[in-house]
Amino acid sequence: MRMSQYLGMRRLLNSRHSLPSWAQGLLKPAVFLLGAVRRHKLVLLEGRERSGGKPLKIAFAGRADLKDSLIKRAFGPGINERPLGEVPVWLSSRALAARTPEADLVVRFVPAHYEGLARKGVLARLPSWVRLQVDLRDEECIARGKEKLARMRNKARRAGFTYAMACREADFAEFYDRLHAPYVKDRHGDGASLQSREETLAKLRVGAWQLLTVKSGEEVVAAATVEFSGSTARFWQLGVRDGDPALLEAGAADAVYSFVVDEARARGCAILHLGHSRPFARDGVLEYKRMLGGYVLDSHDARRGSIDLSVRRMVPGLADFLVENPVIARDPDGRFRLYGFAHGGAQDARERAEQWRDRYCFKGTLGLSVFTLASTPVPVQI
Numbered sequence: 001m002r003m004s005q006y007l008g009m010r011r012l013l014n015s016r017h018s019l020p021s022w023a024q025g026l027l028k029p030a031v032f033l034l035g036a037v038r039r040h041k042l043v044l045l046e047g048r049e050r051s052g053g054k055p056l057k058i059a060f061a062g063r064a065d066l067k068d069s070l071i072k073r074a075f076g077p078g079i080n081e082r083p084l085g086e087v088p089v090w091l092s093s094r095a096l097a098a099r100t101p102e103a104d105l106v107v108r109f110v111p112a113h114y115e116g117l118a119r120k121g122v123l124a125r126l127p128s129w130v131r132l133q134v135d136l137r138d139e140e141c142i143a144r145g146k147e148k149l150a151r152m153r154n155k156a157r158r159a160g161f162t163y164a165m166a167c168r169e170a171d172f173a174e175f176y177d178r179l180h181a182p183y184v185k186d187r188h189g190d191g192a193s194l195q196s197r198e199e200t201l202a203k204l205r206v207g208a209w210q211l212l213t214v215k216s217g218e219e220v221v222a223a224a225t226v227e228f229s230g231s232t233a234r235f236w237q238l239g240v241r242d243g244d245p246a247l248l249e250a251g252a253a254d255a256v257y258s259f260v261v262d263e264a265r266a267r268g269c270a271i272l273h274l275g276h277s278r279p280f281a282r283d284g285v286l287e288y289k290r291m292l293g294g295y296v297l298d299s300h301d302a303r304r305g306s307i308d309l310s311v312r313r314m315v316p317g318l319a320d321f322l323v324e325n326p327v328i329a330r331d332p333d334g335r336f337r338l339y340g341f342a343h344g345g346a347q348d349a350r351e352r353a354e355q356w357r358d359r360y361c362f363k364g365t366l367g368l369s370v371f372t373l374a375s376t377p378v379p380v381q382i
Contacts, residue, residue, distance in 0.1 A: 039086040040109065044100060045071060047079035049317040051324045056317035059100035061087055062109025065193055066128070066307065069278055070107060074321050090114050093310040094121040104318040106310040115306055123377060124329040124339050126307040129276035132286065132294035136261070137270050140362060145293025149258055156255035159216065163259040166211040166223070172204040175211055175223050179239025186243030195237065200225065209236060212263060214255045222252035226260055233264035234273040257292065279307070281326040281338060281360055295363040296328060298336040306330070311376060319343060319373045326356060328366065337367035342380075345372060349380040 040061040049056040050073070058074060060067050071079060084100065089111050097106045109128070110117075119125060135141045166172075176197050184194055203209040204225065214222040221241050227234040238256060240247050247253075264272045274294050277286035286296075309327070311318065322341040329339050340356045342349040349370045361368055371377035 038089045038111075040089050042084040042087045042096070042099070043067070044082040044084055044103060045075065045079060046082065047075040049320045050074060050076045052317070052320040054317035054320060055315070056321060057102055057104045059084075059096060059103035059106045059312075060108075061091070061096055062107070062307070065188065066109055068188070073280060073283070073325060090117065092117065092120070093308045097121065097310055097312050100312075104311075104313045104315050105321075106308075106312060108308045108310070110306045110308055112305045119308070119332070121310050122308045123311050124309045124327055126279040126309065126327055126329050127336075128279070128304040128307060130279050130286070130328050130336070131276055131297045131299065132274045132289045133297060134261070134272045134274060134293045134295075135270065135363075136265055136272055138363075141293035141295070143293075144362070145261075145291065148291040148293075149261060152251065152254040152258040155251040156214075156258060159250050159252075159255070161214050161216060161221070161252065161255040163212060163214050163255070163263075165263075166213045166220075169201075169205070171211060171213065171220075172201050174220070175204075175213075175225070175239055176200050179220070179223050179241050180225075180237050181239075182243040183238065183240045200237065212256070212260060214252060214259060216252075221247050222256050224256045224260055226263070228264075228267055228269065231268065231270040232273065233260070233267070233269040233271070235260055235275050261292070279328040281328060281340075281356070282324065290360070296336065296360065296366055298365040314373060314375050314377075322373065322377070326360070331367075335367060336365065337369055340368070340370045341377060342370060342372050346380050348372075350382055353380075353382045 040063075042059065042061045045058045045060055045067075047056060048054065053076060056074065058070070060070060087096065087099070089109075091108075093106050093108050096108055097103065100106065110125070115125075134145060166175075180200070181194060181197075200209075204211055209225040209227050212224050212226055213220045219241075222239060224238050225236040227236060235257075238253060240252050261272060274289045274292065277283055277289060280286070319341075323343055326338055326340040329337055331337055338356055338360050340349075340352060342352050349372050353368060353370045356370075357368055360366060368382065370380045370382050372380055
């Protein structure tokens with residue numbers, strides 16, 4: 001196949017989700033076969049586990065943004081990243097473990113069209129992203145978000161922030177160029193995943209999304225794209241002018257969230273979708289949204305792929321990492337479940353389970369499994 005033909009096929013497959021379902025079905029074999037030629041970089045990450053400082057080695061195969069996120073979550077300063085070549089994207093976690101005998105944990109990104117392959121040796125399969133929402137009419141959601149929202153509103157009032165809905169083409173372009181793109185790139189660096197400028201402006205032009213702007217005086221300091229549809233509002237993109245840390249410290253991003261909640265309520269919305277977060281329960285973004293009264297939806301965006309965690313050697317550093325990082329996983333039947341880990345025995349696991357259940361499973365959308373850690377994770381009846 002010539003390069004031009006390959007690139008043409010890639011463009012077609014990347015746009016397949018806009019096609020009718022019958023056409024998507026016809027393209028599935030091509031997606032599978034074309035994906036088979038893709039490869040992931042395999043690296044061994046070596047360093048000190050972030051919480052307890054004990055040695056930890058993780059073999060990783062996948063995208064750069066996921067690797068960077070894992071490094072920040074798992075390791076303290078001084079990490080060593082050792083390249084181990086490239087591997088096919090379809091290579092199993094068990095095969096990766098055989099190639100990296102020195103690793104304690106194997107973390108592998110699984111493209112969506114290979115999720116049906118065997119999961120042998122996999123402790124947990126995580127969705128790449130999870131979605132959170134707030135039920136604006138549910139008393140429990142309201143109570144859980146009340147304190148956080150009150151602090152955010154007070155901070156916005158002290159800073160003199162106000163908000164308005166913008167509708168000019170110049171406002172849309174400024175949002176993308178001066179607020180959204182700099183903010184995302186500043187937070188995520190080379191691993192930033194940005195929706196295209198063309199798609200963002202097109203959705204704003206036709207009114208599919210609306211632009212909520214936060215101002216300090218006459219200057220727009222932060223903004224968000226929001227979709228309002230009947231009784232549902234959906235938060236899509238966030239931006240802070242030039243990604244300025246001083247504006248973040250002043251509460252510009254907090255103001256965006258609080259004003260989006262206010263606008264959704266003013267429009268009579270019952271549900272506010274808060275967007276995606278990584279599937280680690282203590283991820284900063286997930287925790288932030290949880291404190292607004294948000295809860296994880298038991299649904300999976302099939303286009304985004306999954307993340308497999310496979311334990312190869314239960315060393316103290318890995319045990320600390322698992323205990324400090326409960327994960328949201330998908331059972332083979334597709335249901336979402338929180339996997340929590342405990343150092344102690346069954347009683348310690350049950351006590352921690354009650355904390356996790358109240359914190360993350362309060363709307364009943366997540367199941368809960370708890371494991372004690374020995375040579376391998378052992379499930380505890382809760």
